[in-house]
Amino acid sequence: MSPKNLNASNKTHKFLLNQLKDKQTSKIYKKFEENLKLNEDFIVAVSGGPDSLALCFLSKIYSIKKQLKVKYLHVDHKLRNNSTKEAKFVKLLLKKLSTNLEILNWVGKKPKSNTQSIARDKRYALMINKAKKLKINNILLAHHKDDLMENFFIRILRGSGLNGMVSFDQRTNLQNINLIRPLLKFSKKNLEHITKKVFKNYVEDPSNKNEEFKRVKIRNFIKNLELEGLDNDKFSLTIKNLKFANESIKYFVEKNLKDNSTILKINKSVILNKNFFLQPEEVVFRSLTEVLQAVGKKYYPVRGKKIDNLIYRIKNDNSFMSTLGNCVIKKVKNSVLVSKER
Structure with a gap:
């Protein structure tokens, strides 16, 4: 390693260690490390939102401690006029971790309906294709505990069976690539705490407030249920029991x-x-x-x-x-x- 790169590496390590002096951040990282248990090189999918930026921070520390190679990928769907500008902004944010973000572009005709679902499938296709070229078998995704709950209700609305309702697992396999969700035991508030402290900024996706999308309607529905006493622990217990039945x-x-x-x-x-x-x-x-x-x-x-x-x-x-x-x-x-x- 050249003196210049070594110096940059030392600065990054010092920056990361300083962040872990915060008790809540340190507690989250320890739990993250226990959950991940990965000893192979991996890719991190980065949207630029608070969840994925928190994953970038946690995975960066993990890769250093475990001496693993990690690649960070962002998909520019080009569905919004400023999407390319946002992608460059996210790339700039990750430079704080001395990390290079590679931007994958969705080229081609864009859908006029079912946009979020098609964009998700295209995002997975682009990242999996890249993973195969890099000969890396693991992609980390930033889905968290709140996403697990949203997914459950969305599947109910679709008329999914038992397997569909509980299929949002920590590890799944698609085209022989492992999709890993190490944040499923963390709430969005936990992740926002890390992102605000480390990066100070993040990308706000306007579609997250657009009630034309089913996921946003479900998100607001869950907030109303929480006001009526929806309990995260009881919900987790329900999922656990359903998974036992599904395994049978x-x-x-x-x-x-x-x-x-x-x-x-x-x-x-x-x-x-x-x-x-x-x-x-x-x-x-x-x-x-x-x-x-x-x-x-x-x-x-x-x-x-x-x-x-x-x-x-x-x-x-x-x-x-x-x-x-x-x-x-x-x-x-x-x-x-x-x-x-x-």
């Missing part, structure tokens, strides 16, 4: 896949026997969803209503052939063959 179902899904399906190595097709469809309804639904996703090599599962219709046909028709989720599904007598569509 997952056990029987795995058992069904193991006992009642056969993988043909020649063309990687799967044969499902009669007993596969004699299990409880939820077990059959999830099992078939996993088979279609694996065989069809789709990143996202097929929509639930289409799975329901397929199961109905399998149970009621003697023979048929259909396509779904990049798969060809063929029933002959009591067996179902699922193969990749060519």
Whole structure:
């Protein structure tokens, strides 16, 4: 390391250590370190809001202590006129940690509806693509305890099943990249404390106050519920209990896949026997969803209503052939063959 870089590194270390003299900040970092438990290089997704900037600070200390490489990425969606200006501002903020922020640009036609959902998917796609180029398997996301609650109610409004309502886990996998949410045990207030103390400033997304977006409506709905006595601890206990039930179902899904399906190595097709469809309804639904996703090599599962219709046909028709989720599904007598569509 050159003397210039060494000097900059020493200044950064001193700055970070000074921040940890604050008791609340130090307490948050210790809890963060215990939750993360990561010994591989990682990427941090940075929006520029108070949550992601707090994650930048915490992850920077973590990377130094664990001697890990870390890359910071920001996606400029170009959905607002000043988005590029904001991206440059965030890049400037991170220089306080002697950290270089790489800006990924969303190039192409922008959606006129369902904007937030499409932008989220595009953001993940850009970051995952970058992660693969860098050969880094872990991306840290700044979702926190408040987001967990919002996600729960949004899934209820969508008519999600049990798995959907509790799927906001600390670690998930998308396209063989680990998406890690180390802040789920922290409230937004905890994170704002760190960002205000360390960075003094952050980007305020105007869409967070726009009630045209469902997430904002849900956020305001939760605030009203809090006035009526919504308890964070009781909500966490409810999620915990639902996850226990969900894990039980997952056990029987795995058992069904193991006992009642056969993988043909020649063309990687799967044969499902009669007993596969004699299990409880939820077990059959999830099992078939996993088979279609694996065989069809789709990143996202097929929509639930289409799975329901397929199961109905399998149970009621003697023979048929259909396509779904990049798969060809063929029933002959009591067996179902699922193969990749060519």
